[in-house]
Amino acid sequence: MDVIVRRTEKLEGTIEALSSKNYTTRYLLVAALADGTSTVRFPAHSEDSDAMRRCIAELGAELEEDDEKIVIKGFGRNPKRVAELNVGNAGAVLRFLLAVAALSEEVHFVNTYPDSLGKRPHDDLIDALRQMGATIDDNGGRLPITVKGPVQGGKITVSGEVSSQYLSALLFLTPLLEADSEITVTGDLKSKVVVGQTLEVLEQAGIRVEANEDYSLFRVPGGQAYRAGEYSVQGDYPGSAAILSAAAVVPSDVTVRRLAVHSKQGERAVVDVLKMMETPLTHEHDIAVVKGNGRLKALEFDGDAATDAVLAMVAAAVFAEGTSRFYNVENLRYKECDRITDYLNELRKAGADVEEKQAEIIVHGRPQGVAGGVRIDSHYDHRVIMALTIVGLRADEPVTITDAHHVAKSYPGFFDDMIALGANVEWVKE
Numbered sequence: 001m002d003v004i005v006r007r008t009e010k011l012e013g014t015i016e017a018l019s020s021k022n023y024t025t026r027y028l029l030v031a032a033l034a035d036g037t038s039t040v041r042f043p044a045h046s047e048d049s050d051a052m053r054r055c056i057a058e059l060g061a062e063l064e065e066d067d068e069k070i071v072i073k074g075f076g077r078n079p080k081r082v083a084e085l086n087v088g089n090a091g092a093v094l095r096f097l098l099a100v101a102a103l104s105e106e107v108h109f110v111n112t113y114p115d116s117l118g119k120r121p122h123d124d125l126i127d128a129l130r131q132m133g134a135t136i137d138d139n140g141g142r143l144p145i146t147v148k149g150p151v152q153g154g155k156i157t158v159s160g161e162v163s164s165q166y167l168s169a170l171l172f173l174t175p176l177l178e179a180d181s182e183i184t185v186t187g188d189l190k191s192k193v194v195v196g197q198t199l200e201v202l203e204q205a206g207i208r209v210e211a212n213e214d215y216s217l218f219r220v221p222g223g224q225a226y227r228a229g230e231y232s233v234q235g236d237y238p239g240s241a242a243i244l245s246a247a248a249v250v251p252s253d254v255t256v257r258r259l260a261v262h263s264k265q266g267e268r269a270v271v272d273v274l275k276m277m278e279t280p281l282t283h284e285h286d287i288a289v290v291k292g293n294g295r296l297k298a299l300e301f302d303g304d305a306a307t308d309a310v311l312a313m314v315a316a317a318v319f320a321e322g323t324s325r326f327y328n329v330e331n332l333r334y335k336e337c338d339r340i341t342d343y344l345n346e347l348r349k350a351g352a353d354v355e356e357k358q359a360e361i362i363v364h365g366r367p368q369g370v371a372g373g374v375r376i377d378s379h380y381d382h383r384v385i386m387a388l389t390i391v392g393l394r395a396d397e398p399v400t401i402t403d404a405h406h407v408a409k410s411y412p413g414f415f416d417d418m419i420a421l422g423a424n425v426e427w428v429k430e
């Protein structure tokens with residue numbers, strides 16, 4: 001399904017933030033790894049969170065759901081034997097479950113998105129699991145991958161250069177092993193703030209982990225058990241960043257509720273970034289209000305602090321006065337697509353003036369707007385789809401985004417929310 005985005009004069013109204021993807025995947029996982037019964041309230045409903053739900057159920061967790069919650073009876077350290085698992089296009093779910101699979105005799109992970117997740121590297125995690133004794137058949141560090149346990153704790157080294165998800169995966173696995181583990185992180189750890197979310201959830205699940213200040217060394221006592229718990233998922237900043245950025249580029253009066261002021265989500269920075277760009281915005285009592293006037297100022301920003309919101313921020317910068325620079329973003333290249341080269345190619349098609357370096361996105365703002373009148377390749381990437389929607393709101397001619405249904409990877413209701421706010425957006429069949 002394609003989407004046509006047309007010039008939009010005003011966005012107005014109130015929406016509830018979707019539920020956090022990262023917290024949903026983590027709470028579902030720790031609930032599955034516990035022996036008792038846990039409750040996850042307000043879980044996200046998206047392709048990625050469904051992938052985690054489906055896979056933990058196949059591994060033996062018993063799930064009961066209603067509109068508001070999922071009740072999960074976990075399998076503890078004893079997942080059921082499964083021949084294969086299909087995580088769809090969900091990177092974090094794959095990496096976490098590659099580690100959990102090492103508790104089993106053998107699990108085969110299939111490759112259903114050869115042009116997206118199928119291209120992403122997992123060698124650093126594979127290497128760490130091999131140090132622990134796993135036997136792994138892989139395709140040059142990529143899917144399809146077969147993991148054969150058992151594994152032992154001990155001294156483990158993992159690179160943090162490409163993704164924090166490898167480290168998070170090991171932090172979920174090691175407490176369940178008999179021996180104590182010491183995990184050394186080599187290289188410059190990317191998306192460090194997301195590791196903070198992992199540690200927060202582990203603590204809530206009764207797991208003890210000692211981390212040094214810069215997250216280069218972790219001590220994880222073995223023989224631990226996940227405690228069953230009651231979890232409540234907070235609102236999602238990465239998805240809401242697209243809504244807030246959209247509201248910043250056109251005249252608007254947009255309220256997004258359920259965005260915790262005190263949150264460990266790095267993408268919370270979107271609020272400060274838009275303020276620095278001089279967008280009129282308030283954020284109090286977990287409610288963000290943007291009263292956009294379409295005028296934005298350029299800025300420089302370390303994108304690694306808010307990795308999943310960078311594309312939306314860049315889309316806002318397309319219309320800013322001056323040149324913006326988003327640096328320290330190399331790991332955007334290893335996501336659903338190359339979020340530097342592929343994304344900037346699509347932005348250029350729409351009329352934006354952008355440049356790339358290996359780890360940097362540079363945007364020469366065009367406050368007068370962009371031409372549009374093009375078809376955008378979404379590259380299977382939900383965040384590219386949301387970002388190009390923002391650009392289309394202020395393009396002279398319509399912007400058609402092909403295969404826009406992939407937005408459902410994290411935010412199936414994105415276009416419904418945009419339409420409710422008055423965006424000129426229409427679904428069309430190819």
Ligand SMILES: O=C(O)C1=C[C@@H](OP(=O)(O)O)[C@@H](O)[C@H](O)C1
Binds near residue numbers: 163165307
């Ligand atoms: O741990 C997680 O849940 C995630 C970590 C981040 O990935 P990287 O660590 O690869 O940057 C983020 O981009 C992804 O959406 C979710």
Ligand SMILES: C=C(OP(=O)(O)O)C(=O)O
Binds near residue numbers: 092
């Ligand atoms: C990169 C993302 O997800 P994942 O790595 O889990 O596929 C994302 O949600 O933008």
